[in-house]
Amino acid sequence: MTAARVSLPVGLVVLALVAAAMGSSFMPLDRVTAALFGQGSRADTVILWNIRLPRVTMALLAGAGLGIAGMLLQRATRNPLASPGVLGIVDGAAVGVLLFLLLFSNEANVLTVSIVWQPVAAILGAVVFALVVASLAARDDTRPMTLILYGISLAALANAIVVLLIIAGPVYRASQGLIWLAGSVQSAEWREVWMLAMALLVALPALVALIRPLDQLHLDDLSARTTGLSVTRTRVATLALSVLLTAAMVSIVGGIGFVGLIAPHAARLLFGTGAAWQLTGAALIGAGMVLMADLLVRVLFQPLEVPAGAVTALIGAPYFLFLLLRHGRAHA
């Protein structure tokens, strides 16, 4: 585990440099580092700072946020199949964003209100869908599969709403909605990067405060309670933080699915089950996944711009099926 704790951050830095070097024109690493420290040519500096670095940073931050959100969700529900995508939170956020785009932009495709409201709309959508899933699950016993089925149903519903909004809405809205929806970091701007960073920064103190309660949640509910944990309060706080983080990430980069499912699993294997390490691992692995996915679509599909979300889903969906087969048997 120590090896992973050292090599993963190093690998991530290398990957980020490679991602900065790749693009419609290849920039050797010496030029990348030169431009990074203000020593490069004017063209290099513009390409690096205005196009590639926002894209790389955005991929890193969004991946980290989604990884953390997934880990929180899995720990709070004690369900290895849970993730923001599976439970309909990502699609709920999408409904919020599309309604926002529909209601607050004019025919010139320009928003009539500030873009900072987009995350708010995403959060509203995500919270509504998360609450519906949670209240449905609360009625029932807490069998893992039940929660997942409710989540998948609600996700399907949200998806249908999204499709209807795109088709029935004005034509000028459709392409904008579709690009956002597929999950992509290609049109990254620093302003959006800052919004992601702010969301993570705001979440950080809550995460730190939750570390020990999350470790205590390794125990069954009765044992956790009798050792002094306020189980319900911890669970609600963890779920709320997960929903807010997911919504904040999704509202800016779109539906990059399955990162929140895979990153916590990989983190558990590579970093151990201690909440502090698993959170760190999920953040690093999530960041690496999205960056890698974005790099792959840039290299493989050039000059087409394929959304990174397509790649994460290509890897993530089979993995989810694998989990479903393994865990589904035990609870069927």
Next chain:
Amino acid sequence: MPEPLITIDAGIMGYRDMTVFNGLTLSIPKGEVTALCGPNGCGKSTVLKAMRGIQPLSAGEVILDAMPLGQWSAKGLARTVAMLGQTPTAPEEMRVRDLVALGRYAHRKPFAGLDIGDHTAIDTALRATTMVALAETPLANLSGGQAQRAWLAMVLAQQSPVIFLDEPTNHLDISHALSTLSLVRQMARNGGKTVVIVLHDLNMAATVADRIVLFKSGQVAAEGPVKEVLTSQNIETVFDIPCAVMTRPDSNLPLVVPLLGRIGKSEGNTNLSAQKADALE
């Protein structure tokens, strides 16, 4: 009876549409081992949960150390009463020492690692349960008896003056069950702890407890010192079986022997077979 540490006063509790207790009054004395016994479904586990604030009362109140349970903070309560449920679970890959450390939750300061006091408590608990050699072993590699001792170590690390145990000998063979009970006895004798233990085996209860409370369908049928409660009359009333209560040759404690004859054969002509015959008619 020594001064009561915990009392339930006119407690009414139940699950959804079923009332388990209606107006229960019960006192648990300080520094003794009290065993809660009775037939399956008589509500003994429910009483334990109610006294720990896990199962809410719909009426009445629980007083712990002269303060209503509702006024205790979650951590304050955990520092006073530790509890081991029937089916505790933790991740399989967790090591024994890390499990025991989770017992320190209510004592730890926020954002600090385990301090000297925590480590002392953990080591003491591991020694008391003879789990020192297995401290670094993952839970998955423990036998049933070892796992139970690991959980008891977690409970001990909580350093609470009161310990609740819900059928801690379930799924253990007789030798592991007895070693678990002797550990419980030590906690009370040497550790000065107040122990409340739910047991369905009356003879095990007799060996470990100072006092026994017998429940029958939501009522206290009998309570008091072991010898006073374990009479053939009380047991026949509570369990509907004929029995003899003998004196154990080793300890002078009561030994309950059900008089069922050979189960399944009719020549025993016991109450049980008579009842069965009644039911068949």
